[in-house]
Each structure stands twice: as C-alpha cells, then as structure tokens.
Amino acid sequence: MNLLQSPTSSSTSVPLRSPKFPPVFSHTPAFLRNCSFAPSFSRVSRRKLSVECRRSEYFEQHQRFNGPADDSSPQSTGALPPRVFVGHSIYKGKAALTVEPKAPEFAPLDSGAFKLTREGFVILQFAPAVGVRQYDWSRKQVFSLSVTEIGTLISLGARDSCEFFHDPFKGKSEEGKVRKVLKVEPLPDGSGHFFNLSVQNRISNVDENIYIPITKAEFTVLVSAFNFILPYLLGWHAFVNSIKPDDPARINNANPRYGTDAADLEWSR
Template sequence: MMLQLQCLSSQTLNPKLCPFHSLSNSKGNGFGSISVTESTSIKKKKLYVKCRQSEYYEQKSFSASPSNSSYAPTDVAVGTLPTRVYVGHSIYKGKAALTVEPRGPEFVSLDSGAVKLSREGFVMLQFAPAAGVRQYDWSRKQVFSLSVTEIGSLVALGARESCEFFHDPFKGKSEEGKVRKVLKVEPLPDGSGHFFNLSVQNKLINLDESIYIPVTRAEYTVLVSAFNV
C-alpha cells in the first residue's frame, strides 16, 4: 500500500519516476492502479525467450560437432592416406577424341610406420581416331603418359610456344627402340589454341600411326586445371 501511495504521489509530480509501471484510471475512484504483476510477467517472458534462444544455438553448435565417440571421424591408420578422387576431361573433335585422366601417386608402408613414395603421379592421355560422325574407335586408341616434369612443361607453355616429348616404353629392356612415341604440342596458326599430335611407331606389330586433335585455348585451360590436381 505504501508503494502504491509513493508511486502515485510521484506520478502526480513527475510521471518519469515510475517508468516500468503502467498506470490506468479506474472507473470507481480517481486513483490509478499499478499493474506490477504485468510488468514482472513481461520481464520473465523476455528472460524466458532469451534463455530458449541461447539453448537453441548451443544445441545447434553441439549437433555440428558432437562429442560422442560414435560420431567422431575415424582415425586414418598409420601408413595409409585418405582416398582422393581425380576427375578427368574429354575433348571430341571431327577427326579424333582426347581423354585426360590424372593418376595419383602411390605409396608403400615402412616397418617404422612411415610411408614412402613408390610411384609419382602422372596424367594419361588417350587418343582415339574418329570412326564416323561423333563416333570414335577406342579399340585403336594410343596412350601417352605425362610425367610430373612434362606436366610442368605443358602448364608453363605459352600461346605461341611448342614442346615435344619422346617416350620408349621398353627403354632399358631387350626390346628398346622397337616402340617409339612422340607427342608434339604446337600452336594453331591463328593463335587460338594448340595442336596435340601423337605419333606412334611400333615395329612389333608393324604399326605407324599419327593422331592429332586441335585444342582451343579454353579447352587447354581446362586441361591445365586437370594437370594441377
């Protein structure tokens, strides 16, 4: 009762002294009624909403990174590497098709638990001659594997530059020199791209074949992106 009188008397002098009370005139008397309960209720609502919002974000954060061991990422065993997927690219033209397939490096496990590089990564180029309109004879395909250094040469190749690679699959063996593969990459006359020309001489099966395909600058850029994996 004293609180009501004090606040009412303050309201008469200066209404700002009771900023959180709502005053309303009753029909039966000239005094205002203070709804302290209502303002307290509003405060509780705000605190309650605030609390629920905090719990929501905490729960969301917990769900994103659960501490339960059943959801924890599986530890990679010593000597193994996570699987990585390499995406290739194919180019189809009127006289030939070219497929580029990146291959990742290979590793072997040592007794110490470490891993050792057993084979470097490479990019396999497959050339197939055309057998008709939008048809290619993949049974006659010729393959050329680019080493890491050769990939670097192609990546750094300028629009007006050319390069040439020579491979002998039987180098260091008794049949050395019987199979000869030469890949030439030369600029197109108008500077809009490069010619990829693969020549294969195989004396073992009496084969002498050359497959070439023009590659535009945009297509070459896509090939380089495949080289960079």
C-alpha cells in the same frame, strides 16, 4: 459368443464361456482337469552373448598414415574409402582426347610410416574418329605425362611449342621397337594448340598418327586441372595430412635420412 482367443488379445486372457454350452473340460477325466498346462519359465536359463568386432589391417595402416578419422567418416566405421575415377574428354571431328590422372604409390615402412615409391602421372588417350561423333577406342593410343612434362605444358605460352619422346622399352631388349612422340604446337591463328601423337610399334606392326586441335579455352581447362592435381601426383597431400602438432618426430627434430633435421643444418651455417 466366440470361444476362440483374438489374435490381438493378451496371452493371459481367458476365453469367455456361454451358459448354453457345457464347460470346455466337462468331458475331460478328473485326473486331467486337475493338471496345469501352463509352461514354466523358472528352469529356462539365459545365456549372455558377446559380439567382437575386428578392424582390418588396412584400416589400422590407414589410420597411421592419415591420422584418426572423425565419427562421420567412412574410416571411423572400418569401411574402406570409395575409389573414384575421373577424367576429362575433348571431342573433335578427327579424334577424341581423354585425360585421366593416376595416383602416386606408397610403401609401408617398419616404423609404421609410409614412403613414396612412385609419383603419379597423367594419361592421355587419343582415339581416331570413324564417323560423326563416333570414335574407335580399340585403336586408341596412350601417352603418359610425368610431373615434369606436365610442368612443361603448364608453362606453354600462346606461341610456344614442346615435344616429348617416349620409349616404353628403354633399357630393355626391346628398346627402339616402340617409339612415341607427342608434339604440342600452336595453331596458325593463335587460337589454341595442336596435340599430335605419333606411334610407331614394330612389335605389333602399328604406325599411327593422331592429331586433335585444342582451343584456347580447352587448353585453359587442362592447365587449371594440371595445376590442381600436380601436388597430389607428388604425394605432398599425404604429407600435409600426416602433420600433427604433437608428433614426437617433429618435436625431437629427428630425420631418419640425416640423423638431424636438415633445416637445422641449413640455418646453423
């Protein structure tokens, strides 16, 4: 019979002994046979451990800006919200066009509120074709649309056209060295619009002209996307998310700019 303890047995079990063999401690001196080798746990002290969790300063500012988050949101656990990059591309034989929105920027105030410092915009990236379904993005030209220019594109009819001129160095010493002109004109058959970007850069010696036809369906998709994103580029979604019925500032009609509520000044006339 096996004298070893099974790995799965309890730690308090006693190994079995066979009468054919002498006791395990039969050859052990008497003074050792009377000793106890069982460990004593009476002197073991227990420590109480504590864990302290500190939320980041960004999370606290985000809470003040967007309000308390529910238990299922990433903010409730202190995790930063994931960043999402989106865009829409149109590929044609002569060029490709990619449209990407850029978020507005906010700055924190001493009062704990946030102020819009820069409106969002939409970036148009034009890349010339170098083969069948192949485009040279190293030669891409970029044009940023402001919210007002986006409004102009949204209001275009089937036979309407518009033109935008940009000088990135306007008001600086390099003014006039870079000239960007974006023309949007209707196609001759009325099936859509031409997007034509002309870039003259005397600093890097670039003279590029990229155009791409946009069908009526493709233009409708762009207009729908512009209509959706426009309030977000203005930052109005942040204002809507910050509205609370128990906000003391709204109850007291306190306006930091005018001292009193502007609506009261209007309707009290």
